[in-house]
Amino acid sequence: DLAGEVRRIAGAVALNGESAFLAAKGAVEELLGLLRVENVAFAAAGDVPAWAHPGRFLNLSIGGQPAGTIAELHPRVAEAFEIRGRVGVFEIDADRMFAAPKKSIVFMPLRRFPTNPVEVTVVVDSRRPIADVETVIREAAREFLIETRFLYNYEGDKLAPGKKASTFSVVFGAPDRTLTREETTALHEGLVAALRRAGMPLRGDA
Numbered sequence: 001d002l003a004g005e006v007r008r009i010a011g012a013v014a015l016n017g018e019s020a021f022l023a024a025k026g027a028v029e030e031l032l033g034l035l036r037v038e039n040v041a042f043a044a045a046g047d048v049p050a051w052a053h054p055g056r057f058l059n060l061s062i063g064g065q066p067a068g069t070i071a072e073l074h075p076r077v078a079e080a081f082e083i084r085g086r087v088g089v090f091e092i093d094a095d096r097m098f099a100a101p102k103k104s105i106v107f108m109p110l111r112r113f114p115t116n117p118v119e120v121t122v123v124v125d126s127r128r129p130i131a132d133v134e135t136v137i138r139e140a141a142r143e144f145l146i147e148t149r150f151l152y153n154y155e156g157d158k159l160a161p162g163k164k165a166s167t168f169s170v171v172f173g174a175p176d177r178t179l180t181r182e183e184t185t186a187l188h189e190g191l192v193a194a195l196r197r198a199g200m201p202l203r204g205d206a
Contacts, residue, residue, distance in 0.1 A: 007094040008068075016085040021056040021072035021152060024088030028060065028070055031092075036103040039063045042070070044153050044164070046127050051077045055155040055164065060092065062100045068092040115146050115173035116184045120191065122200040126155060126164045133200060137170055140194035144179070144187055146171040165203045 009031075013023040025042070032040050041061045048057045049071075056072035073087040122133060130150045137148045147169070154165040172179060172187050179187075192202060 008091050009094045009097070010091040011089070013088040014083070014085055015088075019072075019152065020086035020088030021053070021070070022088075024072070024090045025058065025070050028068075028090050028092065032062075032097070035097065037062060037097060038101045038103050041131070042150060043130055044126075044166075045069075050074070055153045056088075060090075062093075062096050065096060066093070067096045111173070111175075113174060113176070113178045115171050116179060116187075117169060117171045118188055119151070119167060119169055120195070121154075121165050121167040121203040122195055123159065123163050123165050123203050123205075124200050126162050128164075130166060132198075133166060133168065133195070136194055136198045136200065137168065137191060140191045141170065141172060141187060144172050144174060144183075146173040 011024070011027060013020045013027065015023060029040075039062060041064075042058045043061065045057050045059050048054050051074055052071040053074050058070045059066065060068040060070060068091050070090045071088070073083070073089065078084075078087055120137075124133065134148055134150070138145055141148075148171070149169045151167045151169055154167075155163070159165060170191065172184055195202070196205070
């Protein structure tokens, strides 16, 4: 009886000296983007399985419902199977993915002016949702935010117990001009100040 079975899509990425976790996450994002799936979210998990790297594990949700996971194999697991390098893995609930509402196709003009990408790493409680940090970033950058994207978490002996370091890519820009160096500096400083006020200090501060 196959009526109760859930169809899943799974994949793995093996890399030497690079982040297989980010590559696996990028593959999932590209697939969901090509299918125009709406209401996609990634969130750090409170309980990470023993086979996964503790700072590189995400739950995927679609429309607020669990839809998969993305992870990097724990180094000990990779070593036990004699796997060299890093291995990123993912699995997606195919039924939920294909049944999800799809975004309308919107044609956007090519961006005429350069953007200014930066990375920020904040230290927060291990169970604090990624969305909390993204909200502060959006409110701080306002109309000059082109994109913000969660990259990865780090949890280890270099941090206090119960803390994680979350890294985000933030892209500043304006639709009608190139931001000056002074404007970009002010935006970055304003973002850092907003994160600190929200109890999210940069990793170098903590």
